[in-house]
Every structure is written in structure tokens, then in C-alpha cells.
Amino acid sequence: MNDNAPLAERLRPQSLEDYVSQSHLVGENGALAQHLKHGLIPSMLFWGPPGTGKTTLAHIIATESGRPFYALSAINSGVKDVRDVIEKAKQSGGLFTTKNPILFIDEIHRFSKSQQDSLLQAVEKGWVTLIGATTENPSFEVISALLSRCQVYILNAFEKADLETLLKRAIKTDQHLLKKNIQLKETNALLRLSGGDARKLLNMFELVINAIDSDTIEITDEIVLTKLQNTTVNYDKTGEQHYDIVSAFIKSIRGSDPNAAVYWLARMIEGGEDVKFIARRLLISASEDIGNANPTALVIANNTFQAVSTIGYPESRIILSQCAIYLACSPKSNAAYKAIGAAQQVVKETGNLQVPLDLRNAPTKLMKELGYGADYKYAHDYANNFVDQEFLPEAIKDSTFYKPGDNQREKAHRNFLKNRWKSKYDY
Template sequence: MPDLFDKIEDGRDEGAPGKAAADAPRPLADRIRPQRISEIVGQGKVLGPEGPLGAMLAAGSLSSLILWGPPGVGKTTIARLLARETDLSFVQISAIFSGVPELRKVFEAARLRRQNGQGTLLFVDEIHRFNKAQQDSFLPHMEDGTILLVGATTENPSFELNAALLSRAQVIVLERLSLADLELLAQRAERELGRPLPLTGEARDRLLEMADGDGRAALNLIEQIMAWKLSGKLDTDTLSTRLMRRAAKYDKSGDEHYNLISALHKSVRGSDPDAALYWLARMLAGGEDPRYLARRITRMAIEDIGLADPAAQRHCLDAWSTYERLGSPEGELALAEAVIYLALAPKSNAAYMAFSAAKEEARKTGSLMPPAHILNAPTALMKEQGYGAGYAYDHNAEDGFSGQNYFPEGMKRPILYHPAERGFERDLRKRVDWFAKLRQKRNLKDGET
């Protein structure tokens, strides 16, 4: 699908359009397409004087680029206008419909243009759909200046593009259009069509919200409304009845999935139940599997609350079990209650950090044996080797604590667990300190403390 303000070049297709197609009215998005970089809406951070593309244009030096952003924010339009600003021949291909034979033809044509003194800006839509080998095919032609590559992607380039390509192209991040940006597009559309949108103020706001930051979607909705035969202005309820709200962009296997679960996790960690509920609702509305959410919520209880509130993990497991019994939508409330509980629970990652430190100690010390006095001695030979000799049975010791060393011989005793002064871990800290004093009281050797 063409991007915002995209245009099919006349004469590009082999088959000439029929008369009916030629006489068809041009889409609104095509009619109000920007003709200059300064007319592009919503990307001032990258196109302004202080932005990376603005600085490149000011210096008269453009490098290969990867335009990363959601649909309908102007990726194709920017590429076209960059070619115009730098006097390069604009060639567009889509990774969905192109393979190695098409790429060879494109590179050969660009080489011939270069011999005639004309550079080529090759715009590759959906560039992330090319496999790694196909991506590598661009490299020599970028290196020798045959093409200046501008790729467009809605996916995170760090995961979808290979390192060699990324090292030769600057990644430019484009943002969703704000409501103010969409309002500017609506005003341009009204000027082009010669009449205002037949909407009340609240309905107009609702229309722009429906576009969800997608300029192309906004213009399509406006064009649809303008085609209706209306005698007055539509209010919000009537507009909502006539138009279906666009589903929020949510890719359950892509960036949006990881961005939103990260937002949920950090909201819980930050003790903000309102934000946590919002992100939970966003993921459920996007079609996320509630079982995945149940698993991740339980992990939050283990990682960020831990022993500060041991009931938190049990609460999550109960919510998970409740969902399994009730399903959606009834069971989703149990997950919401678990999220609220976690957000308001005392926080501690002491157990998480202690286990991480223990794994590091295990890695460094290798295969050191436990001290002989805590080894079982089921055979006479093992007894002769000193296994179990000197073991003190803690239940027989004063305070039920012998204070013996349980780390390998010669290993300096590490302190791995540092309880937080929050929730139940305040009590655990008292116990840790008490046992430490008893250990000192037993006058153990320095290497065993």
C-alpha cells in the first residue's frame, strides 16, 4: 500500500491505464501531497534545521537512510522529496514484490544512470521483508555510490536488518502524528475540497482520534465523510455509528508487543496501578493472549516484589488459575486485580539480585567440593576420607544454630542476600542480622565468616 501522500509515477507501469482509470478522481491524499520538505506534517524533529535530515540537506550531503516509523507518517513522501531536493532519480521498489532478479535490474539501471551523470535514490518499502542475503546485495552498490538507499520499515531495524546494512545507513525515527498534526491535515483537506467537515467540534476530535496517529487513515476517513449527503453536522454518537474506529496498532509478535509489556512491567515496578491497568487494557484490546500476560505478571511478582510480600506470587497464581477457569472476558478481571495488587505491594529485587550474584559466584568457583564435614558418608571408605567428620547438628546447638561453614574450603564467604527495608523483608533483615551475630559469637575463623 502506498505511504502517506505516495504517488504512482506516470509511465512507470508497462500497461497504460484505461480511460476509466485515467478519468477517475484522484484520492484526496494524492491531491494534497506536499511538494516541499517544509510542507510535511509532524516530523519537525528530523526535518527541522536541528534535525538529522534537515542538517544533511543544509550541508548538501545526503547519506543512505532507514526510515523507521508506524504507517501513515510520510516515509515515502520524505524519500521522494529528498530525491527532488538532491536532484537524484527516484526509483521505488517494494520488498514484498521484489526478488533478486528485480534487484539486479534496478542496480544495472542505476549503474547506467551513473555513467550518464545521474545519481539514483532507491527507495525500498518494507525493507525488513528482504532476507539477510538480499540485504547484503545492496552493500557493494551503496559502497561504490551506484545507489543512495532509503529504506522504509515499521519494524525495529535492530532486529530486522543486518549489521552490515545498518553500519552503512543512518536510522531515522519517525513519530506517529499528533492530534494537532492531524488537525493540520484536516484543514488542508477542507481547503482542497472547498468546504468544512460536516462535524461538531466533539465529533471532529473523535474523527482525529480514530485515525490513531496515521495521516493516511485520517485523510481516508475525511474523504469518506465528505462523500456522504448530509443536511447538517454529525455529532459524536452519529459519527461513531457510521464509522468503525480503527483497531489500535498492535503486533503481537513485533515491537509493539515488547514495548507494551515493558510499559506494563515498569508501571508495576513504579507502583502506579492506574498506568499498569492502562497498559494491561491496551494489550488485551490488541488481542494479546491473557495467558501470556498471566505468566508475565507472575514473573513481576517474583522479580520486583519477591520476599517483600510473599503473598504477591500466590495472588498472581490464583489470578492465573481463575482466568483458566473463567476465560475471557470474565477472567481478565482477575488479572487486573493481580496487577493492582502488585503495583501497590512493597517492592524488592533483593532475592533476584542475590540469585544473580550466586550464579556469578558459581561460575567463578567452578566445581569446588562442599566442605567434608557436610558430606554424607554412607560407606566405610568415605568415613575414612573424613566425610561427615565434625558435622554439628544444628537442632542440638544453642539457639538451633551451629554457625558452621557450608561453603567450599578456602572460599571466602560472600554476602549474597541483602534484604530491603520494606514489607516482610524488614523481618527477614532482622533474621539475617541475628544469625550474623550468632556466627560471630561462635568465634568462627575469618575465612569462614
């Protein structure tokens, strides 16, 4: 290990036994622990906040499975780099081991479609086992063909106890820190400033220690804030403020305050927040907080996402502002959000209920003879294109999940449903 390496690098775990947190993955019954135990390593994507150990896990998997390890960063790698490293991996796999080499790609969400396409054949043919790390939702950022070939594992933000364990381990095991008498009296400031990022926590901790010219050091919140006051920023797009500010942004829209929404939007833009991250939050808000009270909000939010993905900064700030103001000034309803939540809960409680016979498809003669679709009433054959019939399984018939909100559009929904379903929708 390089003596000049940052503390976080010097303390990087070399085995699952030394790994802190993510017990759902690395614990005795964790998915990754089981993969290593049986020697079957699938291609996978690690999705989680910065500093939660994605890169470390990739290294550990390669080491403990005895596989060659190749790494690329999506920030500075192109298609040619991907093809070159795949070719090297194929050759090393054939010469030295029967096990597939591991190709680790950091920040894979930054790869373009063509760059991701260049990985498909290697993954499909088994030339490499891909491990990608991303802080963004793979459903949005990874092409479907590649996503379908990978297992997605979520890494959670570190708990307070995990972060304190890392600090104590650093004091007890790091050769540089052992030269000093370090007393960890308070941790709140370090934990808050790190935003749950273990790498940032350890490197900030070392920065504080190096700033104190003494062999005996007591770490308190006051000392941490004093030593780091010139190094903190107003907006950390990978830390606690990232989540606090976007929360304030969405709550301002939900609360119909366009002035506050634009202010928090400006904070994110000035902090260098990813333009697509902001646009995705607007999309979610348009459905979750506005929904059918103003269906056009979702159309505008979707168009905003498409536009800013093409244009980028600085012009995207105008489009984001327009959308945020429109959403803030729209009538609000969370009826659709609550409806799907209620329906999912019933599915979890009742399991796979049978589709009623009259609603089943009948593409074959046998199915028709068994009564599939026999009693189905075709709505367009009846007055007002409606006929009273049950569409839910018998066990949950007459259940009501959607309860229209108290706004002009959904009042129309309520009247529509009451006029047709006289008893079922007696709101």
C-alpha cells in the same frame, strides 16, 4: 495527480516546507534539513509508526536533492528485484547525474537476511543511497552489516495539533473537497479512530464526506462514528488499539494475572499481530518485570522468541500462551531495570570518569611502569573468592545502584552482598 487517488495521496507534501510534524528532522536545524542544505545524503532508515510520513520524506529528499528515485516494497520484492533495480540505478546515475540515485525500500523489516545482504555492496560502493522505511525496531529486523552503514532516524507519532492541521489543509486546498462547504466542528472521533496515522485519518475523513449526500457538511464526532461504524475493526495492529492492547497484556503479566494475559494475547493473535512483536514484548517483560527474581523467565522468553520466529502461526499461539502464563506466574522484581536506570543517570551527571589505575589493563611494559593494574587484588587468591576493594571511580565510590527485590532469589542476593560488603550493602 490522479483525480481518483485517495485524499492522503492527493495531499502528499512535495517539499519540506509543506511537511507537517517531525520538526526534529525537517526543521531549520533538523538532521534531514541539514543533509539537504549541504547536499550530502547518507543511506538511512526511517523508523516510526504507520502514517508518519516515511515514504513522503524519501520522495522529498529525492526531489530536493535532484536524484533519480527507485522504489521497492519488501512485501512483493525478491533478491532478483533488488539486483535489477540496483543495476538500473547504477546506469541512471552514470548517464544523467553525478549524484547517487536513491533506492527506497518500504517495510524493509520484511526483507530476509539474503535480501538485505543483496543491498550491502550497492550501499558500500555508493551505487545507491538507500532509504529504508520500517515500523519495527531496526536493531531487531535489520542485519548488523546493513545497519552499520545507515543512519537511523526516528519519526514520532503525529500530535493532535498536527493532525488537525492536516484536516484543515485538506478542506482549504483539495480540489474535490473545495466543491463542498465543509465545517470541521469536532475532531476527537477522527483522531481516535485513526490512531495517529495521518494517512488513515485523511482517507477516513474523505470516506465520511463522501457518505454524506449534501454540499454543506458539518463534521461532528457523532456523524463520524455513524458513518464509520461499519468500517472500524476490533483490533487495529497499526493504530491506537495496538498499543493499548499490548499495554494491557504486559500489565497483566506484571500484575501476575495469567487469565488476563492470555485474553489480551488472544486479542492480538486474532487481530493478526506480528508473532515476533508479541515475543519481543515477552522478552522485555521477562527482564524488566521479573529479572533476577526468576532468571529462568528470560531463558524461556528467549526460547519462545526463537521458536515462534521459526514456526509462525497458528502453532506459535500455543508457545506464546505457555510463555505468557509462565511469566505471569513468576515472582516479580524490577531491581535490574531500576539499577541500570540509576547507573545511566549517574553517567550522564558525572561524564567519563577515569578507570581506577588498579583496574586498568596493562598489556605493555610502559603501562606496567605507570602503575596500571599494580594494586589489583585477584579475588580467587582470597578466602571465599572475595577481597574488599573499590571497583568504582573515586568520585562515585560506594554508590549503590542494585537494590535486591523482596523475593526468595533476591533475598539470597542481599544476604550474599551483606556478608561480603559489610557496610556498602547494608540493606
